[in-house]
Amino acid sequence: MTPIDVAFFFFLIVTGLAGIGILLTRNVIHAAMLLVIVLLGVAGLYVLFRAEFAAVVQVLIYAGGIVVLIAFGVMLTNRPENGKLMTGNHLVLPALLVSSGLFYYLVQGIQLLDPIATQQVAKLPEDQVEYIGAAFMTDYIVAFELIAFILLVVLVGAAYLAKHHSRL
Amino acid sequence: MIDFATYGMYLAAMLFCLGLAIMIVKRNMIFVLIGVELILNAANLNMVIFSRNDPNLGGQIFTIFSIVIAAAEVTVALAIALNVYKYYKTSDLDEVNELKH
Secondary structure, three states: OOHHHHHHHHHHHHHHHHHHHHHHOOEHHHHHHHHHHHHHHHHHHHHHOOOHHHHHHHHHHHHHHHHHHHHHHHHHHOOOEOOEOEOOEOOHHHHHHHHHHHHHHHHHHHHOOOHHHHHOOOOOOOOHHHHHHHHHHOOOHHHHHHHHHHHHHHHHHHHHHHOOOOOO | OOOHHHHHHHHHHHHHHHHHHHHHHEOEHHHHHHHHHHHHHHHHHHHHHHHOOOOOOHHHHHHHHHHHHHHHHHHHHHHHHHHHHHHHOOOEOOOOOOOOO
């Protein structure tokens, strides 16, 4: 086991356990904090899969932005009972059936893949940030501009929706 | 040589199924949003894994687009959740059962 293998299995196990923890916990704040662990673990896996830029974006936007938003959402939309933010479960059996069945078929599908082909690593650009920046401005310029426009619309729309209105 | 990619795909499949289960099981609006985030992360993880074989980094670039879309989605969803809470005074999705304004 090289140190990279150890890091890989560390991130794999931590991410998986934190994901299971979100399903099992009934406390909303605990779920939000476990979500941080899942997102950071996935960011670590991004680094090991040689996607450093995506890892940085994941930490900045997900672990930094979305989790804070979700924490605000928890505080604004939940009323504590006995000092705890608990939530109930329903439809446990159908959910387990559907998700475990789907997992079974996904695993079957993954096992069909050629393991030699999936282990190949192409010669990636030396400076990924520079390459991705150039790609955004050339090949992906339409998608880049569209996503900038969507972000602007979402910002204005969310601010309008969350504003206090006498009538919705 | 450990096959990283296959283990990563198993984890992505597991995160997807966990997200689906959370979306079905939990009765709280915020919990359902967390499930959606897990599903989006599973998709991103798969794209990053396969991006390793692509010298043009297509998967990684689309992961970044997908992360931005996820940020937009969660912002609007929270604004809607806030309004639903203001109107119904509850965040339990079972009690939000009428469309009447």
